[in-house]
Amino acid sequence: MTGRSIDVIASIPAKTTIGPSRDRTPKTLGAAWVQEGTPLARLHEYQGKGLLAESGVAIPRGKPCVTPGEARMIAESLGGPCVMKIQAWTTSRKAQGGVVFPETPDEAAEDAERLLQMRIGQFPVEQVLVEERLPIRDELFVSMSIDDAARAPVLLLSLTGGSGVEERAEKVRRLPVDPDEGVDASLVRTIIAGSSIEERFHDGLVDAITAAVRMAREVEARSVEINPLVTTEDGRVIAADSRVTIDDYAVFRHPELGIEIARELDHPPTPLERSAYNIEQADHRGTFYFAKLPTTGADDERPIGFHGAGGGGSMMSMDAVVGAGFTPANFTDTSGNPSSTKVYAAARVILHQAGIVGYFGSGSGVASQEQHHSAYGLAKAFRELGLDIPAVIRLGGNSEDRAVEILESACAGLPAPVVGFKKDDPPARCAERFKDLVSANGEKPWTPRERTFPPFVGSDAAMVFEIGLSDAWKGHVWVDLASCDARATAAVVEHGGGVFKEVDGKPALAIAPDEAHKKDSEMIACEIECARAGAPVVFVDLPIPGVDHVNWGER
Amino acid sequence: MAILIDETRRVLVQGITGREGRARTKLMLGMGTNVVCGVTPGKGGQDVDGVPVYNDVAEAIRACGEIDISVVFVPARLVKGAAIEAIEAGVGLVVLVPDRVPVWDAMAVAGCAAGHGSSFVGPNTLGILSPGRGSLGMIGGNAESAKQWFKKGPVGVISRSGGMTSSCAYYIGQAGVGMSTLVHVGGDQVLGLRIPDVALLFEDDPETEAIVIFGEIGGSQEEDLAALMQAGRVTKPVIAYIGGKVAKEGTRFSHAGAIIEGGKGTHAGKVEALTEAGATVVDSFGDLPAATVETLKAAGIAVGR
Numbered sequence: 001m002t003g004r005s006i007d008v009i010a011s012i013p014a015k016t017t018i019g020p021s022r023d024r025t026p027k028t029l030g031a032a033w034v035q036e037g038t039p040l041a042r043l044h045e046y047q048g049k050g051l052l053a054e055s056g057v058a059i060p061r062g063k064p065c066v067t068p069g070e071a072r073m074i075a076e077s078l079g080g081p082c083v084m085k086i087q088a089w090t091t092s093r094k095a096q097g098g099v100v101f102p103e104t105p106d107e108a109a110e111d112a113e114r115l116l117q118m119r120i121g122q123f124p125v126e127q128v129l130v131e132e133r134l135p136i137r138d139e140l141f142v143s144m145s146i147d148d149a150a151r152a153p154v155l156l157l158s159l160t161g162g163s164g165v166e167e168r169a170e171k172v173r174r175l176p177v178d179p180d181e182g183v184d185a186s187l188v189r190t191i192i193a194g195s196s197i198e199e200r201f202h203d204g205l206v207d208a209i210t211a212a213v214r215m216a217r218e219v220e221a222r223s224v225e226i227n228p229l230v231t232t233e234d235g236r237v238i239a240a241d242s243r244v245t246i247d248d249y250a251v252f253r254h255p256e257l258g259i260e261i262a263r264e265l266d267h268p269p270t271p272l273e274r275s276a277y278n279i280e281q282a283d284h285r286g287t288f289y290f291a292k293l294p295t296t297g298a299d300d301e302r303p304i305g306f307h308g309a310g311g312g313g314s315m316m317s318m319d320a321v322v323g324a325g326f327t328p329a330n331f332t333d334t335s336g337n338p339s340s341t342k343v344y345a346a347a348r349v350i351l352h353q354a355g356i357v358g359y360f361g362s363g364s365g366v367a368s369q370e371q372h373h374s375a376y377g378l379a380k381a382f383r384e385l386g387l388d389i390p391a392v393i394r395l396g397g398n399s400e401d402r403a404v405e406i407l408e409s410a411c412a413g414l415p416a417p418v419v420g421f422k423k424d425d426p427p428a429r430c431a432e433r434f435k436d437l438v439s440a441n442g443e444k445p446w447t448p449r450e451r452t453f454p455p456f457v458g459s460d461a462a463m464v465f466e467i468g469l470s471d472a473w474k475g476h477v478w479v480d481l482a483s484c485d486a487r488a489t490a491a492v493v494e495h496g497g498g499v500f501k502e503v504d505g506k507p508a509l510a511i512a513p514d515e516a517h518k519k520d521s522e523m524i525a526c527e528i529e530c531a532r533a534g535a536p537v538v539f540v541d542l543p544i545p546g547v548d549h550v551n552w553g554e555r
Numbered sequence: 556m557a558i559l560i561d562e563t564r565r566v567l568v569q570g571i572t573g574r575e576g577r578a579r580t581k582l583m584l585g586m587g588t589n590v591v592c593g594v595t596p597g598k599g600g601q602d603v604d605g606v607p608v609y610n611d612v613a614e615a616i617r618a619c620g621e622i623d624i625s626v627v628f629v630p631a632r633l634v635k636g637a638a639i640e641a642i643e644a645g646v647g648l649v650v651l652v653p654d655r656v657p658v659w660d661a662m663a664v665a666g667c668a669a670g671h672g673s674s675f676v677g678p679n680t681l682g683i684l685s686p687g688r689g690s691l692g693m694i695g696g697n698a699e700s701a702k703q704w705f706k707k708g709p710v711g712v713i714s715r716s717g718g719m720t721s722s723c724a725y726y727i728g729q730a731g732v733g734m735s736t737l738v739h740v741g742g743d744q745v746l747g748l749r750i751p752d753v754a755l756l757f758e759d760d761p762e763t764e765a766i767v768i769f770g771e772i773g774g775s776q777e778e779d780l781a782a783l784m785q786a787g788r789v790t791k792p793v794i795a796y797i798g799g800k801v802a803k804e805g806t807r808f809s810h811a812g813a814i815i816e817g818g819k820g821t822h823a824g825k826v827e828a829l830t831e832a833g834a835t836v837v838d839s840f841g842d843l844p845a846a847t848v849e850t851l852k853a854a855g856i857a858v859g860r
Contacts, residue, residue, distance in 0.1 A: 146658060148774040151665035151745050179662040220659050222744070249631065250657035266803070287654065294803070311742050312716015312771060315798035316840045322801040323839070335718065336654065364718025366704060366725040368681065368696030397718075398696045423725060426841040 041248040041262050044087040046129045048244030052226070055215035057208045058238045062131030071112035074130040075105040083134075084111055085241075087127040088120040089266050096120070101133060121294055123267040134238060138197050139228035142209055144177060144216050146223070153177035155213060157188070159195045183213045197231065204237035205229070212239075219257065220250035265291055272330075272349055275546030279345045282470040285521075286338025286369075288346050291331045302357050302443060303329040305350040307393075309363025309374070310335040317362035317394070317427050324431035326360070326438075329353050337369040340521040341469065341542065343377030348544045351385055355445045358438040359391040362430060365423045367397025375403040375420070376525045379410035380540070383531075384451040388415040389444060390437035394430045396423030410528050416441055451548070454539050456480035465513055467520045467542070475542030477516075477523045481506050488535035495529035497522030557685035557736045558711070558756040558763070559648065559676070560588065560624070566691065567615055567646070568593040569637045570628035571603050575652070575693070579628060580604055585698025588689035592619045612644040626650045626682075626691050634678060635660035642673045650691045651677030651747070661745040668747065675747030681717025681739040684724075694721065694739065708733020709856060710847060711757035713750050714769035715740060715776070716798065723769050723843065730844035732851065732858050735763040740776070750776040754789045764856045765792040767847055768834075770825055772799035777825040784832035792850045793834035796843050797825045 043051070049059040061078055064087060065071045075082050086098035093099050098118060102108040108130060118125040141158035155175040173191055177183045189206050197205070208229055216224040225243040232238060246254065251262035261269045261277045269277070276290035295303050304321065306328035308314020314333045321328065330353060334346045350359065361378065378393060391411075395403040404420030411418035417437055421430050456462045457478045468474035479492065484506050492507040493500045499519050501510035509516055520542065527538040543549070560566075566583065570576040571593025581604050583590050592607050592615045599610035609615035616622055625641040627634060631653045641649050642664075649668070656678035668675050676683060682692020686705040694717070695701025704725045710732055714720035720739040728734070738753050740746050748756075750768060757763040766789070770777040777797065783789045800822045826836050837846050851858050 146662070146744055148744055148746070148749070148776065149779055151669075152662055179659060179666060217659065220657060222658060247658045249655045250659065252632070253657070310716060310718030312714065312719035312769060312798050313722065315716075315771060315802065316719065316796070318802075319798065319800045320840070364716065364722040366721040367718055368693060368721060370696075397721075398700055423722075424729070426726075428839055428841045 041246045041251060041259055042089060042264050043242075043244040043246065044127065045085065045242050046087060046127075048224070048242030049239060051215055051219060051244060052212060052239050052242055055218070056211045057215075057226075058236060059242075060131040060134060060238055060240060062129060064127045064129045065112060066116070066127055068109040068112040068116070071128060071130050072105045072109040075102065075108035078130070078132045081133040082108055083131050084108060084115060085129045085131075086115050086118060086120070086125045087129055088123075088125055090120050098125070121267060126268060134230060134240060135233035136228075136230045136240070137233055138201070138231040139240075140205065140230070141172070141227045142212060142229050143225040143227065144213055144221075144223060145225075150176070152179055153213070153216065155183050155209075157191060157209070159192070159197065177213055179217070182217065183210055185210050200235065201231045201237055205231070208237050208239065219244075219254060220247045221245060222247045263291070267292070271546055272352055275544065276346070276349050278472070278545065279342065279349070282473045283339060283342045283345070286334060286336040286342055288338065288342050289331070289333040290346065290349055293328050293331055295327055295329055302326050302438065303353075303355055304438075305353060305356045305359045305446075306330055306332060307346060307350055307359065307361040307378075308333045308335075309361070309367060309369075313362070313364030313367075316364075317360070320362070320427035320431045321360050321434065323428065324435045326358070326431075326435075328360075329356050334374065335363065335367075335369065338374065338377075340373045340376040340380075340524040343374045344380050344524060344542070345377075345544050347378050347381035348385075348547050351381060351387075351446065352448045352547045353446070354448055356389065357441070357443045357445055358389050358434055359387070359393075360431070360434050361392070362394035362421075362427050363397070365394060365396035365425075365427065369397065370399045371395045371397050371403035372399045372406055373521065373525075375406040375410075376521075376528050379407050379528050380524050382411050382414060382418055384453075385449055386415060386452060387411070387418065388441075389446045390416045390434065390441050391418045392421065392430055392434040392437065393419070394421040394425060394427065396421065396425070406528065406532070409532050453541070454478075454480070454536065456482070456537075457539055457541060463507065465509065465516050467517055467523060467540070469520060473545060475520070475540060478539045478541060479507055480537040480539075483535075483537050488530070488537050491530045491533040491535045492526065492538060495526045495533070497526065499523070499526070556760050556762050557688055558753070558760050559683050559736060559738065560685050560691050561688040562587050562589060564589060564623040564689065565619075565621065566590045566689075567612065567619075567622045567625045567641070568603075568606070568628065569595075569612070569625055569641065571595055571606065571608055572598045572601060573628055576628040577603055579626070579652075579693045580606060582693065582695060582698055582701075583626070583690055586684065586690040586695065586701060587687070588691065591622070612641050612646065616644055622646050624648045624650065624691060626652065628652055631655040631657075631678075635663055638664045638675060639667045642667050642671050642675075645671075647673050649673065649675040649747070650680060650682065651675055651741070652680060652682065652692050653677075654679045654742075656743065658743070658745050661743060665745060665747065676738070677741040677743070677747060679743045680741040681720060683736065683738050685736040686734055692739075694737065704728065705737065706733035707735075709735065709762065709764035709851065709858075710767055711735050711753075711760065711763040711765070712737040712767045712769070713740060713753045713757075714738070715742060715750070715771045716769055717742070719769040719798070723767055726844045727767065727847050730848050732844075732847055735760060744774060749779065751779040751783050751789075754780050754783060754793070758789050758791055763791065764854065765794065765847065765851055767843065768793060768795035768829075770795055770797040770829075772797070772802050772822050772825070773820040775820065778828045781828035781832035781834070784829075784834065792854055793829065793832075794843065794847050794850050795829050795834050795836045796840050797822050797829075797836065798840075
């Protein structure tokens with residue numbers, strides 16, 4: 001699930017044809033359909049259909065494709081009129097021209113050419129599902145979601161499905177779902193029996209609906225929607241569409257689903273989102289959340305890097321900075337007492353976005369966590385990238401005085417101002433100050449760049465040892481022994497968190513290398529504190545996979 | 556009075572010997588909480604800051620007597636088992652601190668609690684704090700800051716964000732108004748006590764004169780509170796801020812519950828429901844303290860400064 005870099009296109013099961021599996025040997029649900037890499041906890045239509053098929057719900061014959069040639073081949077094998085649907089998380093595929101009805105394989109190839117060039121928002125369409133066209137009689141709307149008021153799932157059922165059903169609320173029936181027992185089949189049967197649907201379909205419909213709810217429990221879905229569930233002229237009951245979202249907190253119990261990024265986004269994960277997710281998985285100290293947000297690219301747009309702390313505080317701060325006329329290019333939250341390393345990594349990911357005109361950080365303002373750890377991480381990222389866009393960071397909460405002092409003094413020599421604020425500075429005021437600083441900087445756009453290394457990194461005369469968060473994420477600590485006079489040595493020992501001792505006037509490891517290996521955050525603090533003490537003799541080289549020139553799993 | 560926690564409630568800590576359990580037990584003791592015992596399977600016989608440790612909840616209750624509240628600090632995947640153990644042992648209130656508890660586990664805990672007449676707070680709650688009386692969970696960070704930040708008074712705070720629970724109380728405190736109790740209901744989709752449930756507790760608390768809400772996009776807690784106000788079941792003044800005004804549909808904003816789906820749970824819908832029900836809803840978070848002071852004054856309640 002983690003530590004692998006899977007390209008979305010490469011992740012499509014190449015040889016699997018979607019349709020009822022012939023192999024009836026017992027297996028874990030999901031294995032046949034999505035094990036080769038499902039990018040998100042929100043499944044694509046064809047992936048959700050795969051799970052439904054394994055649970056005994058019939059689905060149309062068909063298969064996803066990524067090229068016009070594949071579309072032609074699938075259409076040929078289906079042998080008749082088709083339907084083709086872009087695989088994208090949007091509610092209005094049809095209105096956007098993302099659903100078409102080719103009559104022949106040639107038409108399918110032509111349509112695929114166009115569909116695969118579509119963009120939904122900023123994000124390209126990467127897959128198109130090609131399916132048999134169904135002779136539809138009845139359409140039903142079936143949706144299981146979690147009702148926060150009932151603290152239980154709820155099943156919405158409408159005997160007239162299709163798009164726009166959510167608005168026709170009066171025709172939608174709500175059925176309670178017991179988390180353990182599922183939905184009461186006799187209740188479903190009663191509702192269907194009271195409709196005009198022919199009796200020969202009743203058993204099939206009840207079975208399909210109860211099976212979908214059972215599937216939701218089994219894969220721990222947060223929602224399963226079949227819109228529509230159809231009956232056909234040739235006597236079948238078929239799930240003609242599906243939207244399935246797995247609970248991202250339960251993904252660890254479902255390796256069979258192969259979900260690569262247990263996140264819910266409205267777009268395919270970007271490389272930075274993948275990198276951020278891998279950082280979160282490698283470093284469990286606190287939480288790091290990163291989501292790309294839509295920007296328009298308009299001339300008057302002022303995109304910024306946004307770094308929140310705490311879900312609610314982040315949202316509130318984002319509202320404040322948007323109120324000051326900025327557009328966050330991303331939503332980020334580091335909270336829950338994150339390590340300096342995690343905050344550093346988050347800042348590096350945020351600063352890998354070209355064109356941002358400033359860096360705005362703010363959380364609840366009264367954080368229970370010790371804020372100086374965050375200050376170390378931010379200061380390191382800003383320093384080694386030579387930040388030349390303004391940064392305003394609201395560090396209110398425990399140890400805020402220390403945090404602001406660390407941040408501002410460590411960043412004093414940078415080309416652009418880095419300003420820290422405390423709990424008594426309201427977010428709106430911080431946003432106004434940020435606005436002034438960004439204007440004074442001429443709204444200069446940021447260019448992502450390489451880190452600057454001090455000259456002793458790589459030198460034979462320097463001391464070096466390895467640090468690491470996981471097998472895939474490692475780095476090195478360099479100490480410039482040649483520049484270590486008595487004062488510098490004293491600083492290294494003092495700020496080293498017990499890692500160093502003095503031997504013959506120079507710093508040396510005071511602990512075993514395998515213990516020092518885990519002191520990544522202490523070493524980031526040491527680097528910044530020594531620099532603040534006028535002895536910049538420590539450097540932590542911790543490349544961020546996916547941002548610097550290394551990949552997850554490559555090292 | 557206050558709600559949910561005061562110095563008289565007898566508290567147990569599950570997962571007391573873990574890193575978080577130890578640190579937060581110390582914090583709760585520092586806040587005046589009556590932590591009488593802890594539980595970690597296999598660690599019975601040890602003690603944490605003088606608090607005796609038992610192997611399971613039933614054993615702890617046999618040794619120490621009835622327990623009112625259990626605070627759970629175990630890894631997310633073990634929360635369901637720990638919560639059910641406490642509920643089945645007769646604990647009336649369970650506080651689930653861990654983040655990332657699977658939602659089907661939370662629903663199982665809810666079913667068990669309903670069957671036993673117990674309540675729970677969380678999952679993913681920073682905790683509950685009654686200034687000068689005690690706290691549950693990790694709210695405050697350290698007792699020294701928490702005592703400086705949070706003062707006793709007439710306002711009850713209910714929040715869907717942990718950090719913003721503290722933040723609301725701190726900024727309103729700076730405006731001269733103290734708190735009866737601060738409750739972080741948790742950031743998840745399925746929660747034990749929700750905003751409307753906690754509002755009913757504040758309604759019955761003679762010390763609470765007004766209720767401050769930090770709401771967020773997603774779910775129906777704010778709308779359900781508005782319905783209680785419309786029905787006359789919550790009559791105390793409500794002052795609210797709803798986060799996520801600029802959030803778009805379909806992306807989750809850190810909290811599991813903070814997602815707009817199918818056009819439901821929008822910022823505008825929540826603001827409208829609460830405003831129509833008579834709540835004061837501020838557009839900018841910075842206006843919350845002044846609005847709270849004004850509301851209390853208008854209701855004839857004396858406020859400091």
